[in-house]
Amino acid sequence: MTSQEVAFDRQTIEALQPIHPPPTTFFSKYIWSLDHKVIGKQYLWAGLIFLLLGGTLAMMIRWQWGFPGQPVPVLGPTLLRSSGGVIGPALYMQLFTMHGLIMIFFAITPILIGAFGNFCIPLLIGARDMAFPWLNALSFWVFFLSQLLVIGAFFGDLGAAGAGWTTYPPLATNIGTPGSGQTLMVAAVFVTGVASIMGGINYVTTVIRLRAPGMTYMRMPLTVWGQFLTAILNVLFIPVLGSAALLLLMDRVFGTQFFIAGAAAVKGGGDPILFQHLFWIFGHPEVYILILPAWGIVADLLAFFSRKPANWYKGTVLAMSAVTILSAVVYGHHMFQTGMNPLLGQGFTTLTLIISVPAQVLFLNWLRTIYKGSIRLTVPMLFTLGMVFVFGLGGLTGLYLGAAAPDIYLHDTMFVVGHFHFTMAAASFLASLAGIYFWFPKMFGRMTNPTLGKIHFWVSSVGITLVFSGQLLVGYAGQNRRLWNPFEYELFRPLQPLNRWTSYAAFILFFAQLVFVWNFFHSMARGKKAGPNPWEVGTLEWSIPSPPPVHNYDAIPVVLRGPHELSDPALEARLGRDWVGQAEVVPTEATGTVPLVQRGVT
Amino acid sequence: MEVSHTMSASLPLLLSWISNPFVAVGLPRDASESGWQIDEMIRSTTIAVSILFILMVLWMLWSVVRHGPEHKALYDHGADFKSWRWTALVAALIFVVVDGDLLYRSTRFMFGTFFDFARAEATPGAVRIQINAHQWAWDARYAGPDGSFNTPDDIVVLNDLVVPQGVPVIFQITATDVIHGFNVPNMRMKVDAIPGTVTRMWFQPRETGVFEIICAQHCGANHYKMRGTVTVLPRADFDRWAQITSINSARAFDGKDLEAHWGWNWAAHARLQ
Numbered sequence: 001m002t003s004q005e006v007a008f009d010r011q012t013i014e015a016l017q018p019i020h021p022p023p024t025t026f027f028s029k030y031i032w033s034l035d036h037k038v039i040g041k042q043y044l045w046a047g048l049i050f051l052l053l054g055g056t057l058a059m060m061i062r063w064q065w066g067f068p069g070q071p072v073p074v075l076g077p078t079l080l081r082s083s084g085g086v087i088g089p090a091l092y093m094q095l096f097t098m099h100g101l102i103m104i105f106f107a108i109t110p111i112l113i114g115a116f117g118n119f120c121i122p123l124l125i126g127a128r129d130m131a132f133p134w135l136n137a138l139s140f141w142v143f144f145l146s147q148l149l150v151i152g153a154f155f156g157d158l159g160a161a162g163a164g165w166t167t168y169p170p171l172a173t174n175i176g177t178p179g180s181g182q183t184l185m186v187a188a189v190f191v192t193g194v195a196s197i198m199g200g201i202n203y204v205t206t207v208i209r210l211r212a213p214g215m216t217y218m219r220m221p222l223t224v225w226g227q228f229l230t231a232i233l234n235v236l237f238i239p240v241l242g243s244a245a246l247l248l249l250m251d252r253v254f255g256t257q258f259f260i261a262g263a264a265a266v267k268g269g270g271d272p273i274l275f276q277h278l279f280w281i282f283g284h285p286e287v288y289i290l291i292l293p294a295w296g297i298v299a300d301l302l303a304f305f306s307r308k309p310a311n312w313y314k315g316t317v318l319a320m321s322a323v324t325i326l327s328a329v330v331y332g333h334h335m336f337q338t339g340m341n342p343l344l345g346q347g348f349t350t351l352t353l354i355i356s357v358p359a360q361v362l363f364l365n366w367l368r369t370i371y372k373g374s375i376r377l378t379v380p381m382l383f384t385l386g387m388v389f390v391f392g393l394g395g396l397t398g399l400y401l402g403a404a405a406p407d408i409y410l411h412d413t414m415f416v417v418g419h420f421h422f423t424m425a426a427a428s429f430l431a432s433l434a435g436i437y438f439w440f441p442k443m444f445g446r447m448t449n450p451t452l453g454k455i456h457f458w459v460s461s462v463g464i465t466l467v468f469s470g471q472l473l474v475g476y477a478g479q480n481r482r483l484w485n486p487f488e489y490e491l492f493r494p495l496q497p498l499n500r501w502t503s504y505a506a507f508i509l510f511f512a513q514l515v516f517v518w519n520f521f522h523s524m525a526r527g528k529k530a531g532p533n534p535w536e537v538g539t540l541e542w543s544i545p546s547p548p549p550v551h552n553y554d555a556i557p558v559v560l561r562g563p564h565e566l567s568d569p570a571l572e573a574r575l576g577r578d579w580v581g582q583a584e585v586v587p588t589e590a591t592g593t594v595p596l597v598q599r600g601v602t
Numbered sequence: 603m604e605v606s607h608t609m610s611a612s613l614p615l616l617l618s619w620i621s622n623p624f625v626a627v628g629l630p631r632d633a634s635e636s637g638w639q640i641d642e643m644i645r646s647t648t649i650a651v652s653i654l655f656i657l658m659v660l661w662m663l664w665s666v667v668r669h670g671p672e673h674k675a676l677y678d679h680g681a682d683f684k685s686w687r688w689t690a691l692v693a694a695l696i697f698v699v700v701d702g703d704l705l706y707r708s709t710r711f712m713f714g715t716f717f718d719f720a721r722a723e724a725t726p727g728a729v730r731i732q733i734n735a736h737q738w739a740w741d742a743r744y745a746g747p748d749g750s751f752n753t754p755d756d757i758v759v760l761n762d763l764v765v766p767q768g769v770p771v772i773f774q775i776t777a778t779d780v781i782h783g784f785n786v787p788n789m790r791m792k793v794d795a796i797p798g799t800v801t802r803m804w805f806q807p808r809e810t811g812v813f814e815i816i817c818a819q820h821c822g823a824n825h826y827k828m829r830g831t832v833t834v835l836p837r838a839d840f841d842r843w844a845q846i847t848s849i850n851s852a853r854a855f856d857g858k859d860l861e862a863h864w865g866w867n868w869a870a871h872a873r874l875q
Contacts, residue, residue: 089823164820170797171780176822261798272781272796306669311680312689337783337794337818339801342717349708353701360693365680367658368689370665374675377666385662392658396651399701403708406644408716409629409790412783412818473627478787480818484826491630491787491814498627567675578675 010213014556017128017210022550032141034133035550036118039140041443043114044436046140046147051107052513057099059510062467064092066503068485089484093162094181096482098153100165101185103425104290105192106147111432112293113196113234114143117203117227119439123541123548124221126212126557126583131205135198143195149188156181164482166283169259169275173251183252190245193238200238203231212540212583214559218314219582221539221563225317226296229324230289237285237328244278276335284331288323290424291391294431295320295362298384298391301434302366303564304537305381306373307578310564311365319358319365326355336404337411345404352402359395363388374567374578378535379453383434386461387427393465394422397472415475421468430461433516440520441534445546446527452519456512463509470502538581539563557583630787633813633834635806636715637790643707650700722770722804723872727837729765733775734864735782735795737821738828743865746848752865754855757847761830763815764847765807766840772804774871778864783818786832792818800871807834 008016023029033039056075063072064087071077076085087095118136122129130136153160158179163172167186170176207228211220220228250256257270303310310316332340332348340348366388375381397419400406410416433456440448475481479492479499486492486499533542540557541548559582565571567578571586580586629641669675680686722728732751734741742763746755765771775784777795785792789805815830835843856862 089826093820093823093825162823168781168819171821176780261796271798273799306665307675309677309679311678312686313679314681315686315689337792338796339793339799342712345712346709350705353697353705356701357693357697360696361689363658364689364692367661367665368680370662371669372673372676372678373665373669374671374673375666375669376671385666388662389659392655396655399651399704400644400647403643403704405640405708405711405716406647406704408792409640409644409787411792412785476629477627478630478816480785480816482820482825484823486826488827489814489816489829491816495627567677569677 008209008213010556010558013210013213017556019128019551019554032137034129034137036122036130036133036136037443037548037550039136040115040117040119042140043110043118043143046144047107047110047115050102050147050150051111054099054102054107055510055513057095057102059507060087060095061092061099062503062506063087064095064484065486066500068487087484090159090162092484093164093482094160097161097164098150098185101161101189102150104165104286105189106150108290108424108428108432109192109196110143112290112428112435113227113230114140114199116223116293116297116432116435116439117199117231119443120221120223120541121203121206121227122210123442123544123552124224124539124563125207125210125215126540126553126559127206127210128551128553128556130202131209132202136202139195139198139202142198143192146188146192146195149184149191153181153184153188156184161185166279167248167275168279169248169251169272170261172248172275173260175260183249186245186249186252190242190249193242193245196234196238197242200231200234203227204235207231212553212557212559214583216559218317219559219562221296222299222310222313222316222320223293223296225320226293226299229320230292233285233289233292233324233327237282237289240278241282241286244275244282247278248275273335273338276338277331280331280334281328283334285327287420287424288327290428292320292324294387294391294428297431297435297438298387299362299366299369300539300563301380301384301438302369302388303566304535305376305378305384306370307376307566308369308373308564309562309566311368312361313562313564315361316365319361322358323355323362326351326358330355330402333402333404333407336407349402349404353399355402356395356399363392363395378437379448379450379457380434380438380535382454382457383430383437383461386457387430387434389461390422390426390430390465390468393469393472394419394424394427397422409478410475412480413475414471414479414481417481418468418471418473418475421471426464426468429464433457433460436520438535439541440523441530442541442546442548444524444527445530446523447530447534448523448527449519452515456515456519459512459515460509463505463512466505467502467509470498470505474498474502536577536579538565538579538584540582543581543583559583560585631809632788632790633807633809633811634789634791635808636711637788637805639707639711639715640790643704643711646707647700647704650703654696654700716803719772719802719804719872722772722806725770727766728770728772729840730772730774730868731763731765732865732868733773733784733795735775735777735784735817735821735828736779738817738824740784740815740828740830741864744844744848745868746844746851751868752863754857755848755852756865757844758851758854758862759847761815762833763830764833764835764840764843766837767807767810767834768837770804770806773802774866774868775801775803780821781819782821782828785816785818786813787816788813789832794819800866802871807832810834810836 071085156179160181163177247258259272259275260270330352333352474495479486530546532545565580571580732743740761742759744757745751775795777797782795784795791803791805793801793803813832817828
């Protein structure tokens with residue numbers, strides 16, 4: 001592999017990314033910062049705050065399932081005074097709607113894509129910043145605007161949005177959910193989509209144009225691959241969501257009838273199913289948008305902490321790319337029950353099941369990476385292994401739902417809820433935490449407390465497994481989702497104990513996050529100082545100080561090898577350690593001098 | 603299914619949740635002729651994925667326990683053909699066995715049962731029902747003695763459907779306001795009720811009894827109590843019920859109430875695949 005696969009040679013890329021004087025004012029440092037690392041942290045804060053908000057809503061939903069119609073402790077007397085602390089059916093539908101939308105678009109997306117994408121991509125490919133720093137700052141502030149719209153939705157005249165996160169019309173039009181809360185949420189999704197597209201364009205351009213000399217595509221850390229593929233999906237499919245949201249807004253605000261159909265009570269010439277097509281053409285890629293960055297982080301971390309190269313790197317890249325492509329052609333499995341043409345349904349079933357081939361290649365590569373390694377059970381590694389565990393459960397339960405026949409029974413049950421929470425919530429959450437614990441030293445220059453980290457890991461991963469397993473089990477028994485009181489149905493009445501136990505697990509999971517909050521803030525201020533490379537790994541970001549200077553690299557590095565060259569016996573003999581930097585120049589054994597090509601001279 | 607799952611007293615409930623929260627976990631009773639096919643593919647998939655998951659966990663445990671920090675890591679990229687062919691082979695093998703089995707069974711069910719409206723329609727004595735879902739109830743309409751819909755002798759019921767045992771019951775379903783989900787778990791059947799569209803499904807009750815209709819699609823605040831029932835009666839009992847109810851419905855018929863005549867021409871939507 002030669003550096004010709006990279007866009008620019010060293011002189012050009014240095015000239016393209018001159019070192020600017022660091023910002024001096026508070027405003028340019030922390031508010032309108034053009035530094036990708038600061039923007040990454042802005043996204044991290046914004047995401048974590050909304051994660052707390054979405055989690056609080058989840059606790060209220062769990063309370064309702066565990067103790068239907070009983071006053072909510074703590075939150076009831078303060079927030080729900082008008083209803084005597086009880087969650088009524090109308091509030092309940094707002095809770096699950098806002099929970100879903102907030103978690104997907106305003107918590108996981110900013111953390112996994114906004115924070116890690118921004119922080120990691122330039123550092124890991126050896127660039128000084130994003131390709132478009134100004135657009136990057138704009139992307140964050142547009143995202144922030146969308147978060148303000150979400151907050152505004154809570155104060156809507158008839159309460160917050162209530163049509164479900166999928167926002168199916170006609171329920172999502174004024175027929176089912178009048179009031180400004182629903183309108184503001186649809187607007188918020190549109191605006192956050194604008195921010196995602198800006199970010200996506202920036203990520204794709206940065207990866208294509210600003211890789212350091214020698215950083216070929218096949219030498220990129222898998223974290224970058226995950227972000228790159230996610231950004232491509234974002235740029236391609238968020239516009240579809242945007243169009244659906246815009247048409248829905250027009251139905252709500254201007255009285256158009258794109259999604260309102262002509263049955264007796266509701267006259268109109270539109271088609272509610274059209275919305276579902278638009279929504280899921282985006283919606284299925286979206287679940288991969290949320291998991292590809294997590295896959296990338298996990299694939300890297302498994303290699304780092306097994307002290308081994310990632311098994312069949314190229315296979316993992318191919319598998320992730322194949323999933324990216326296939327994700328665009330399977331969305332119909334969300335619509336099996338809409339009276340879909342049998343042949344179309346058969347096509348979607350087949351394509352959906354085919355996705356399991358690349359997914360298994362990916363999984364087997366992870367499992368073979370840890371095999372015969374020298375596993376260091378650090379906190380990031382524990383969270384990574386936890387992610388593999390829950391993603392295994394999530395991926396395998398997807399099998400039932402991908403085929404049209406079992407989906408007849410399981411569609412719209414808690415089984416679906418458990419499945420997508422294992423993949424999108426549990427796996428994304430644990431991978432995010434793995435990433436936070438891993439890059440925390442690089443972000444803040446200090447180490448987190450490993451003991452607290454391990455407590456956090458065990459309670460979180462056991463808790464999250466119990467919560468979503470409980471959902472799978474009641475769904476298997478038929479319990480439908482989105483029911484204010486599932487036990488109105490005699491069929492589900494015997495499931496009340498299991499629902500209640502699941503709620504207890506959820507409460508423990510929620511409160512265990514306090515350990516993380518404490519660890520995070522305490523370590524930021526008082527944590528042990530981290531050196532440049534506390535984890536002893538070779539990717540580029542660990543060759544510069546923690547935290548890095550504003551311009552990242554004094555000289556753009558010249559990359560010589562892949563991201564996980566760990567435990568190479570030849571290098572180990574010469575260096576006396578099991579890791580080697582991606583751009584580290586190792587004197588040759590014969591002459592003790594550095595070949596010209598390695599110095600980046602040719 | 604026994605309807606008397608009802609635990610009205612709180613003490614038994616309390617005891618049951620302390621003793622065993624898993625008491626009710628499992629597929630609900632299958633009361634249909636064809637539901638066993640779905641149960642079978644769900645169960646076989648459960649066995650397959652359980653094996654895969656246990657193998658995965660054992661593999662991870664083995665690696666973590668045996669290949670700890672004191673173990674010397676093997677420098678291996680797993681990238682030469684001799685190595686990656688195993689990854690590819692195992693992935694392909696799992697796909698063929700597990701996904702292949704599911705795909706085969708699913709296809710057989712979808713084309714052999716679910717979409718076989720031709721067989722259902724051709725069966726003598728099959729019962730046809732039109733459903734009009736709305737917030738938050740199920741309007742149902744049977745053709746009545748004259749065999750055609752939207753006529754004065756139509757049997758019209760709300761929420762509580764009655765069907766005969768042992769013959770296909772065919773539904774044509776729509777909704778007036780928002781999307782609902784017509785869902786009868788004990789018959790293993792479910793299809794959306796969508797404004798502006800007529801969707802279809804059918805099942806053949808194997809057992810008599812009362813089975814719940816549960817709305818599957820979020821349809822507003824009272825979605826949770828959009829409950830109906832399907833009562834399966836022996837054929838003779840059903841015929842007697844139909845006769846009486848048709849007379850009652852005809853007596854209540856109001857020719858000027860056009861909103862009440864929401865039925866449609868059955869044949870227009872009974873296209874046979």
